[in-house]
Amino acid sequence: MVLGYFKKLFGTEEKRDTLDSYQLGICQKKISKGALDTVEILQRDGWQAFIVGGAVRDLIVGKKPKDFDVVTNAKPSEIKKLFKRCRLIGRRFKLVHIYLSNEVIEVSTFRSNSSDHLKKQDEYGRILNDNIFGEQDEDATRRDLTVNALYYDPIKEEIYDYHSGFDDIRNKELKIIGDPSKRFAEDPVRMIRTIRFACKLDFKINRSVAEAIYSQAHLVQNVPKARLTEDIIKLLLSGNSKLGIRLLEKFQLNQHIFLSKVMDSRFENISLKNNDEDFNLAKLALKELDSRVKEEKSVSIGFVLAAFFWILVNRVNLRLKGKFRSESLALHAAVKETLRVCSSELWIQKKHLLSMREIWLMQNRFLKFNGKLPFRLLENERFTLALRFLSLRARNGEISSLIPEWWDLFSKASSRERVSSIEKMKMVYNKSGYAGKRNTKRKR
Numbered sequence: 137m138v139l140g141y142f143k144k145l146f147g148t149e150e151k152r153d154t155l156d157s158y159q160l161g162i163c164q165k166k167i168s169k170g171a172l173d174t175v176e177i178l179q180r181d182g183w184q185a186f187i188v189g190g191a192v193r194d195l196i197v198g199k200k201p202k203d204f205d206v207v208t209n210a211k212p213s214e215i216k217k218l219f220k221r222c223r224l225i226g227r228r229f230k231l232v233h234i235y236l237s238n239e240v241i242e243v244s245t246f247r248s249n250s251s252d253h254l255k256k257q258d259e260y261g262r263i264l265n266d267n268i269f270g271e272q273d274e275d276a277t278r279r280d281l282t283v284n285a286l287y288y289d290p291i292k293e294e295i296y297d298y299h300s301g302f303d304d305i306r307n308k309e310l311k312i313i314g315d316p317s318k319r320f321a322e323d324p325v326r327m328i329r330t331i332r333f334a335c336k337l338d339f340k341i342n343r344s345v346a347e348a349i350y351s352q353a354h355l356v357q358n359v360p361k362a363r364l365t366e367d368i369i370k371l372l373l374s375g376n377s378k379l380g381i382r383l384l385e386k387f388q389l390n391q392h393i394f395l396s397k398v399m400d401s402r403f404e405n406i407s408l409k410n411n412d413e414d415f416n417l418a419k420l421a422l423k424e425l426d427s428r429v430k431e432e433k434s435v436s437i438g439f440v441l442a443a444f445f446w447i448l449v450n451r452v453n454l455r456l457k458g459k460f461r462s463e464s465l466a467l468h469a470a471v472k473e474t475l476r477v478c479s480s481e482l483w484i485q486k487k488h489l490l491s492m493r494e495i496w497l498m499q500n501r502f503l504k505f506n507g508k509l510p511f512r513l514l515e516n517e518r519f520t521l522a523l524r525f526l527s528l529r530a531r532n533g534e535i536s537s538l539i540p541e542w543w544d545l546f547s548k549a550s551s552r553e554r555v556s557s558i559e560k561m562k563m564v565y566n567k568s569g570y571a572g573k574r575n576t577k578r579k580r
Contacts, residue, residue: 152273155295155302157288162195164290170239171204172290177218178243179291183210184272186287188244192295193283196305197337206243207287211269215243246275273298280319280326281333282311308339316348324355328367328393331383335376349387357392361483364393369437375429377422377440417532418444424528438491439521441484443528448474449496464500471496491518498522499529502543505562511554514547523547 157163164172171187178185185208191201208215212230216222221235232243248270270278272287276298279285283305287296295302299313310330312319320326327349334341341349356364371380384390421443428435453470460466475489494516501513502522513519527540546557 151298152276153297153300153302155297157290157293157295160196160295161198162192162288162295163293166195167290168204168237168239168241170234170236170241171206173236174206174219174234174241174243175290178206178208178210178215181210181218183208183214185210186272186289186296188287189279189284192286192288193301193305193337195288196286196302203239204241206241207246207272207275208243209246209269209272211245215245245269246272247278249274249277272296277313279313280323280329282313283333283337283339285313308337309342310334310337310339310345311342312345312348316345317352320348320352321355324352324359325363325367327352327356327387327389328364328371328384331380331387331389332367332371332374334383335371335380336374338376346387349389353387353389354392356389361481365483368393372422372425372437372440373429373435375426377426378419381422415444415447417446417528417534420528420531424524436491436521438488439495439525441478441488442492442495442525445474445478445492446496446529448477467497467500491521494518495522495525499526502526502539505558510546510558519547 167187171191175185175187185206187204188207189205191204194201210218212224212232215232215234216224219232219234219236222232225231225233229244229247234241234243246269248268276285276287282299282301284301285297285299286301288294289296304311310333312326312330330341330345330349333339371377371384374380381390384393418440421440425435425440449467449470452473453467456469456473457463457466460469471493475493478484478492479489495518498513498516498518499522501509504510516522523540523543526535526543527537529535530537530540542557542561546554546561549557
């Protein structure tokens with residue numbers, strides 16, 4: 137690009153450190169085939185191309201990256217010409233998704249640090265359009281954290297560091313590139329991202345960055361719900377979600393997002409801070425979530441959200457019980473109302489809402505052992521999730537641990553064993569005084 141040529145000619149290009157990736161234990165073998173092929177194809181056509189951001193950072197700290205992002209000086213339209221299977225996405229900043237080797241490689245173009253982009257901001261300073269392209273040094277300056285502004289060329293086996301990101305990784309410290317207050321105003325989601333990386337990497341947040349989060353926390357109210365919820369979910373999946381929630385409270389971000397916004401406005405001023413005992417179930421769910429993330433097991437966001445909002449279902453259910461003929465109908469109404477409020481205040485994907493609904497409604501069904509009901513319950517695709525939720529409630533003291541233990545054994549038993557198991561459970565359950573009421577009503 138012409139601007140890059142003049143920068144090199146007159147020595148105005150940003151200084152960078154060049155690190156030998158091989159000495160840091162990083163080589164092509166640690167890069168996914170799709171990402172490596174993408175870089176090779178772009179470079180072969182004469183473009184610059186690098187692995188960038190979180191993947192480079194994770195490789196340096198010894199973690200296995202979940203995905204590999206590529207950055208280039210080729211514009212989206214030029215990238216599209218080189219790859220048969222790809223598509224353009226994004227409004228605020230255009231990206232290209234390339235489909236190679238059963239992977240989706242996200243490719244971005246170097247962003248400009250020109251003041252022209254400032255014209256496309258809202259009244260709070262948030263950037264609304266960011267499709268002005270530039271050079272690599274400008275792109276590095278436009279990134280949020282120094283530890284994310286590292287560029288790896290897998291062909292040359294070199295890492296380029298413009299903002300001492302490698303030193304900050306060694307010191308385990310998170311710093312914002314530029315003025316933190318200004319950068320948070322440009323994109324308030326960066327505050328949540330900073331907390332997420334502090335949790336994920338076990339890094340401390342630089343003092344000036346922490347002060348800026350305190351003062352700018354209110355700006356997250358101006359972020360579209362979809363983006364905000366997406367980053368909150370990523371925070372929950374950091375492997376240290378309990379710390380993440382505590383940091384949201386510490387920096388007073390929880391007053392403007394997620395739990396408190398829903399609860400304070402619609403549910404009698406329930407909050408994490410003031411009624412901590414109400415969220416024991418949520419704490420247990422977060423602990424289980426962190427364990428599953430660290431063990432690389434499958435996780436369900438619907439399951440975690442179901443635990444967070446279970447207290448709301450219960451409170452609405454208590455209020456509605458007298459208005460319906462059966463507990464089942466009251467629960468259905470309570471679930472419906474809770475989901476309506478959650479979906480109006482937060483942007484939760486439909487699949488998560490469906491999981492929450494099924495998990496909640498199945499809790500009552502676990503207490504019924506008549507006829508074919510137990511067998512039908514086993515056929516529900518969310519049976520395992522709902523049973524884990526039932527076990528969580530038992531650990532929280534809401535129900536007897538015998539119930540989830542019995543269902544676990546029942547699900548693993550043979551057909552003959554299941555029939556005799558049901559009869560035994562009926563006897564135990566009838567003695568406890570919970571079962572048999574429905575049949576009595578029918579006889580009358």
